[in-house]
Amino acid sequence: MTRIVCQQLAPVLGDLEANAELTIAAITAAIDAGADVVVLPELATSGYMFDSMEEAAAVAIEPDHAVLAGWARVAARGGAVVIGGFAERGEDDRVYNSAAVFDGDRLVGVYRKCHLWDQEKRWFTPGAEPPRVLDTRQGRIGVLVCYDLEFPEMTRTLALAGAELIAVPTNWPYVPRPTGERAPEVTIAMAAARSNRVFVACCDRAGTERGQAWNQGTAIIDIDGWVVASQPEIGSATGDVTLAAARDKSYTGLADAFADRRPELYGAVTSSGPPGIEESR
Amino acid sequence: MTRIVCQQLAPVLGDLEANAELTIAAITAAIDAGADVVVLPELATSGYMFDSMEEAAAVAIEPDHAVLAGWARVAARGGAVVIGGFAERGEDDRVYNSAAVFDGDRLVGVYRKCHLWDQEKRWFTPGAEPPRVLDTRQGRIGVLVCYDLEFPEMTRTLALAGAELIAVPTNWPYVPRPTGERAPEVTIAMAAARSNRVFVACCDRAGTERGQAWNQGTAIIDIDGWVVASQPEIGSATGDVTLAAARDKSYTGLADAFADRRPELYGAVTSSGPPGIEESR
Numbered sequence: 001m002t003r004i005v006c007q008q009l010a011p012v013l014g015d016l017e018a019n020a021e022l023t024i025a026a027i028t029a030a031i032d033a034g035a036d037v038v039v040l041p042e043l044a045t046s047g048y049m050f051d052s053m054e055e056a057a058a059v060a061i062e063p064d065h066a067v068l069a070g071w072a073r074v075a076a077r078g079g080a081v082v083i084g085g086f087a088e089r090g091e092d093d094r095v096y097n098s099a100a101v102f103d104g105d106r107l108v109g110v111y112r113k114c115h116l117w118d119q120e121k122r123w124f125t126p127g128a129e130p131p132r133v134l135d136t137r138q139g140r141i142g143v144l145v146c147y148d149l150e151f152p153e154m155t156r157t158l159a160l161a162g163a164e165l166i167a168v169p170t171n172w173p174y175v176p177r178p179t180g181e182r183a184p185e186v187t188i189a190m191a192a193a194r195s196n197r198v199f200v201a202c203c204d205r206a207g208t209e210r211g212q213a214w215n216q217g218t219a220i221i222d223i224d225g226w227v228v229a230s231q232p233e234i235g236s237a238t239g240d241v242t243l244a245a246a247r248d249k250s251y252t253g254l255a256d257a258f259a260d261r262r263p264e265l266y267g268a269v270t271s272s273g274p275p276g277i278e279e280s281r
Numbered sequence: 282m283t284r285i286v287c288q289q290l291a292p293v294l295g296d297l298e299a300n301a302e303l304t305i306a307a308i309t310a311a312i313d314a315g316a317d318v319v320v321l322p323e324l325a326t327s328g329y330m331f332d333s334m335e336e337a338a339a340v341a342i343e344p345d346h347a348v349l350a351g352w353a354r355v356a357a358r359g360g361a362v363v364i365g366g367f368a369e370r371g372e373d374d375r376v377y378n379s380a381a382v383f384d385g386d387r388l389v390g391v392y393r394k395c396h397l398w399d400q401e402k403r404w405f406t407p408g409a410e411p412p413r414v415l416d417t418r419q420g421r422i423g424v425l426v427c428y429d430l431e432f433p434e435m436t437r438t439l440a441l442a443g444a445e446l447i448a449v450p451t452n453w454p455y456v457p458r459p460t461g462e463r464a465p466e467v468t469i470a471m472a473a474a475r476s477n478r479v480f481v482a483c484c485d486r487a488g489t490e491r492g493q494a495w496n497q498g499t500a501i502i503d504i505d506g507w508v509v510a511s512q513p514e515i516g517s518a519t520g521d522v523t524l525a526a527a528r529d530k531s532y533t534g535l536a537d538a539f540a541d542r543r544p545e546l547y548g549a550v551t552s553s554g555p556p557g558i559e560e561s562r
Binding site for chain 1: 469
């Protein structure tokens with residue numbers, strides 16, 4: 001059994017020190033509550049609503065920065081895996097919207113968001129590498145950041161590569177929705193979980209930043225696509241799951257989510273434009 | 282404005298004549314109610330719960346069969362597009378789980394289900410061709426059948442090829458779901474609609490056949506992924522939509538569902554097996 005805890009926090013824009021304290025306290029609380037995997041929001045160390053590239057660069061840190069070393073220390077104490085978003089200063093001096101993965105005190109991965117949402121394109125450089133599956137002590141974990149999740153190719157890529165859990169640090173800007181509906185991104189996560197028979201843990205953020213509210217859509221989703229835990233305001237969501245269940249892609253005796261794929265028919269998926277309209281058979 | 286009507290029917294297993302009457306009456310009623318596009322369930326002419334290949338073959342028809350000619354006649358009267366499922370006898374004498382598309386009285390497409398669910402593999406031959414986009418008088422329509430929808434590559438393929446509407450004749454066998462949840466396949470359809478900014482119209486079936494109940498999940502979904510019409514029992518669902526809205530893939534000024542794709546990173550999507558686990562960056 002793996003206990004996943006998502007901490008839906010409200011980081012302070014541009015205040016590394018405050019966010020160090022906030023995130024380390026959140027990881028500590030999660031581990032005290034028995035977490036094996038802790039997921040923090042996107043850009044948890046920096047906040048999101050930058051107005052300029054300078055603002056983003058001012059809080060961009062390298063993966064060996066003291067804030068992340070603090071995450072690692074707490075992760076090690078709990079024998080946990082910790083995944084959280086940060087503004088990364090690359091070796092090329094560019095700024096990336098990244099997520100770090102600590103397996104105990106060991107940094108096992110830094111994923112750079114490949115699909116930048118809207119204004120992010122003005123200050124961040126998109127990642128040049130696809131996501132990968134990390135073989136951690138808690139299981140095989142893939143990481144996406146926010147908008148990445150909305151590209152079904154990304155969740156499929158990770159599931160085909162063996163991910164049991166897709167962890168998604170996110171900042172989902174508030175969008176209106178019909179009464180009774182979930183945040184639309186949660187619906188997308190549910191579909192990805194079910195179609196790939198993989199666990200998905202999305203950690204959204206709370207608070208308001210420069211007038212921007214958030215969907216507060218944190219959700220832990222099982223391989224049938226059902227939400228096992230969510231959090232509609234500031235606070236945590238906790239889900240106890242058996243990650244190894246994601247290794248079995250069968251639905252029934254003769255139906256299997258992966259074995260039933262027809263990759264030879266999916267040619268258009270990897271093209272970037274319309275191959276054109278055909279009229280009849 | 283395009284009026285889409287899905288007719289959630291209860292066909293009679295193995296009774297072509299009864300189902301001819303049922304489906305033609307349903308198309309007529311839809312057109313009398315102003316339908317521009319009518320969607321019928323999967324295998325609407327034959328029923329679903331076959332016990333043998335012989336049973337399936339006994340009700341398999343060619344696309345020029347009188348039952349489908351009846352559909353065409355009514356479609357022509359309404360200037361409508363009609364999409365519905367039937368058990369098809371191929372020129373190779375095999376039996377396919379197919380959907381016919383009539384643009385008025387013209388048969389413009391026959392799509393053969395590519396992903397066969399469970400026991401269907403025992404009597405049907407899977408389609409060998411990917412789905413295509415049909416340029417009809419009502420707009421650009423792609424067709425999938427039931428389980429096809431659960432492969433995100435399929436909806437993506439059609440959307441990239443220019444589909445404004447994906448019509449999905451389906452028979453969703455009943456699955457238990459948590460209170461308040463939609464049929465899981467509807468969640469998948471909502472995610473596909475939103476991620477691709479395409480309309481999706483799923484027409485499920487009703488009734489009980491050899492003890493099998495159905496999700497009765499008929500749903501018409503807009504490009505934001507919201508359900509605009511559904512039908513929880515026998516009967517119709519009607520949605521009035523502007524199909525051309527699906528041509529605009531932008532979310533905001535700097536975010537666009539298609540322009541933001543990174544096909545160069547989606548290599549694993551078209552492979553059929555896990556490329557293996559990597560450990561760290």
